Amino acid sequence: MFFDISPLELVVLVVLAVVIFGPDKLPKLVQDVMGFIRKVREFSDSAKQDIRNELGPEYEDFEFQDLHPKNFVRKQLNKHGDEFGLGELQELKNGFTRDAADASAAVRAVRADPLAKVAPGESGSATPSPTSGDRPAQPPLTSDETAPYDLDAT
The missing domain is CATH 1.20.5 (Single alpha-helices involved in coiled-coils or other helix-helix interfaces)
Structure with a gap:
């Protein structure tokens, strides 16, 4: 009241x-x-x-109510539309969300089968990843072999 x-x-x-x-x-x-x-x-x-x-x-x-910071920002954003690149920021956020989901699915797949390789962009599948055109396919390592030094990883 x-x-x-x-x-x-x-x-x-x-x-x-x-x-x-x-x-x-x-x-x-x-x-x-x-x-x-x-x-x-x-x-x-x-x-x-x-x-x-x-x-x-x-x-x-x-309006004097527009001088309140929240109202002022809201009015300015509505007035200028997408001039500030808010659509691009939303797309970037969605891209990060997709990448994080893909990464977490890859981690779950590797935890389920540690010897399987997960291809980038495949979410949750534990199939061997295709090799790039400049390197030959490596056979799987036996239990007594050590992994070769990878120059691309450093």
Whole structure:
């Protein structure tokens, strides 16, 4: 309701006001408070209008709520559309997500069969990867052999 005041608290405030100011002065006090609130509201509205008039016609759609940082950023992003490259950032994020999914599937495949090689781009399949055209295919190692030194890996 007003400033998070419960109905019970409001009743207590009204009873307290009646006790402090008395029933005969309370209506005059409420009128004075309402008049003061009305004058403050009129003053703030006229100040806002003066600021809008001073800013000129290019700021016709200016609202003071837009000065809040969240509202300002949201309005600027909507106004400029995809000028900031947000679509490219979304595509980049989706690419990273796909790469991470492929990598985790490859890790799961290698954990399931440590001797199998997983080809890049294959998710979850434990088939041997095709070799590149510049290197001949290597036969699988036996248990007593050590892996050869790979210059491409360093």
